[in-house]
Amino acid sequence: MKCKGAFMACLILFSFAAAFFDHHETVHAFSNQVIQRGATGDDVIELQARLQYNGFYNGKIDGVYGWTTYWAVRNFQEKFGMKPVDGLVGAKTKQVLISKSKYYREYVMEQIQKGNTFTHYGNVPLENQTKPRAGTQKPAGTNKPAQKPQNNKGGQSNQKQNTTAANMPGGFSNNDINLLAQAVYGEARGEPFEGQVAIAAVILNRIKSPLFPNTVAGVIFEPLAFTAVADGQIYMQPNERAKEAVLDAINGWDPSENAIYYFNPDTATSKWIWGRPQIKRIGKHIFCE
């Protein structure tokens, strides 16, 4: 009974909210930044929503200025005779965009915060353009309707931005980056930042090297390759610093100068590793070819 009640309340609240926001269209304006490909944040959400209003943008409104958004901007600029057609959203483009479209900010923000699947087309009533996230509206019987909103809230407070996607360097997923960060954290928690980037770079160099496996997991879990894997320290939760080190390494920084081995001279037992040509020492580790 309780569950059913909560569900009903949810439904009522939801329809009320939808009706409420439907009548309040705000003409919200961008901040005065020039929006460039790769940018993330509220301005990009507005940009995507406004472009979708006119049918230029058919992708997801996720707050990341990716390629789909880029082509949409360029098409828009071309259509309205702006020059140059460069995909940069400056004052002029914004002005035309604002005059040609509407932006229901509350509606969009609410959908994003609820995690709903939604669109923002101009010629369709808003309430027809949203679908709740799979799982949030499961009927009674899945005994969790009370817990769900809590989980959601926790997620929101952790999030700094409203974006529902993130830029990722080519060839790697967020989970790959996490795995790499785990390895870096397990191997070099106490090392200077440069040393952490170097270790991430060594793993990446190994992936490229013909002597090693070709995947992130293959290199990391190769037997006896990393002590952190052997003693289970790799399963610790990495911090942001380790993740940033990994991102830097993927984006092309390599303080190890193309090394494919490294070792800690205080604890290294293998004689063979001492025989490798050494490149440099960072913190506790010596990096070698």
Add this chain to the structure above:
Amino acid sequence: MIRGIIIAVLGVAIAATGYWGYKEHQEKDAVLLHAENNYQRAFHELTYHVDQLHDKIGTTLAMNSKKSLSPALIDVWRITSEAHNNVSQLPLTLMPFNKTEEFLSNIGDFSYKTSVRDLDQKPLDKKEYTTLNSLYKQAENIQNQLRSVQHLVMSKNLRWMDVEMALASDKKQSDNTIVDSFKTVEKNVGAFSEDSISPTFTGANTERKGFTHLKGKQITEKEAVKIAQRFAPDHNYSIKVVKSGRKTNRDVYSIRMKDADNKSFIYMDITQKGGHPVYLIQKRAVKKQKISLNEASNRAVAFLKKNGYETKGLEIDESAQYNNIGVFSFIPVEKNVRIYPEAIRMKVALDDGEVVGFSARDYLAAHRTRTIPAPALSADEAKAKLNKNVEVRETRQALITNELGQEVLCYEMLGTIGKDTYQMFINADDGKEEKIEKLKSAEPIYKDL
């Protein structure tokens, strides 16, 4: 009476402990056995794949028709990759087993490159047959030795777990039979791998390393510090310099400085020859975003200009925002041709627009004066080579390094199919598709359900 009870209780306790210990022991054994089984599987599969490899290379030698040669070479390539995969699952990382792995990847490279080639137009030449022949012999050699190791392992019931223990502790390493036999394999591979594999097709090894080709005179430590101070954007203090990389042709001064206001370190490498900054990296807390990505990229360009890079000919390629940091790559442009191998990477903090990262490694390694040839094809001719479903949006000329490690002049085209964007490089001379890449779109943030 009480004594009796105590004895009984203790007796039960001992029995329980014993039982618990026995269970633990059993569990441990099960886990060890499981690990051992995985090693055994990888090892036996490895020998099997090397067996197959030998046979397959043999078949390709006997083949004459080009129609069957290509698939056979592809098969060789597939088997090497599986054998390589098996090797990587064995606890051999701490053991010099390099040459065998290199041998495997060399066969892989060779068979891949020859199989994707149009063998009707460019059949295997004499030299390549010689190479194939010697690879065949080498494979036979490795096969025999692995087979004998396998026999040894099976007849003496040797355990891979012991290998792991032996290698990890480095004690009594020489006593382990498996380790010994693998060392013999390695030695034999090494004995004739040097001459049989010509450098022409070991693409992975030809990559230029080191900074010895750079122009300029050797600089001293003091000069390096001066360069670092000029280069890094702040007034930094407590500067430490270490010389490194002498043995490996990468002579650099590694510099560590403390940032004046952020209490974090800046790390930098400067080449000893010519004093070129290789990279700069700084990790600091970045506060709330105040400047836009666009403004940040302008700051990055200004930084490069200040430090004497030709910024007129720089085009922005990648630009992306990760939390409050902007990451960019800039590509030099000569005569309207983008020189991709010379990319420079920059990182800018979006709170105050300060440069927190710089990397010119690729630039330093690849930069030289080039004569860029005129393209043989026109842009429209190149476009005609593309898949008809692609809607081309942007076209320009670009120089890239292809799979064989050569620099080739291409038409670079950005186009879309549906919602996906592709970057396509068409060789400007013969219209070959050098590289087709799907450009990554943003990844959704996965939330806990």
